[in-house]
Amino acid sequence: ETGVTQSPTHLIKTRGQQVTLRCSSQSGHNTVSWYQQALGQGPQFIFQYYREEENGRGNFPPRFSGLQFPNYSSELNVNALELDDSALYLCASSPTDSSYEQYFGPGTRLTVT
Amino acid sequence: GQNIDQPTEMTATEGAIVQINCTYQTSGFNGLFWYQQHAGEAPTFLSYNVLDGLEEKGRFSSFLSRSKGYSYLLLKELQMKDSASYLCAVTPSGTYKYIFGTGTRLKVLA
Secondary structure (H helix, E strand, C coil), X not given: CCCCEEECCEEEECCCCCEEEEEXXXXXXXXXXXXXXXXXXXXXXXXXXXXXXXXXXXXXCCCEXXXXXCCCCEEEEECCCCHHHCEEEEEEEECCCCCCCCEECCCEEEEEC | CCEEECXXXXXXXXXXXXXXXXXXXXXXXXXXXXXXECCCCCCEEEEEECCCEEEEECCEEEEEECCCCEEEEEECCCCHHHCEEEEEEEECCCCCCCEECCCEEEEEEC
């Protein structure tokens, strides 16, 4: 059974640019959640996707958007990058949208300069 | 709204027992999770409590009191590899998202 994978591992971008982060769910999981984790902080919920539809959103501006594909993989897009967007971005998958247990990927470390 | 409080840092000795506390205030509550996170790595699941009481899993135990909005994670027979951050998270009613605390950095000393 393949776990949750994310790409790229690390990324450096300049303020104002756009970025796309990718996540492949664990086999059999149809729900994906994205979290932002700043250094020394706990993860903050960005949004969740269930069967290609957004299924809940945290307190993040519209420049944070996402997609889920028919194979349940997912993308997180961030436009107009700001310095404060520098963080570890974590993807977590669940067997269904009614499952509380989430399995996290290794994360993408984004640095905005 | 939701608020979760954990101590920022704790230090303990190899072989000892340590208790990491978590208090929370939420408008509704489905359950409470504990995750372990080593530096630069993804959080890994430790425990899930939905009913009051103690859940034991080997060296790790987790306790929940819903009426008091309180949980703790108990680590026994500490090992050097237990040095990590421990994250408390709740799932508010009607959602399946996690609300995380800031995490407790545990240092285990020889």
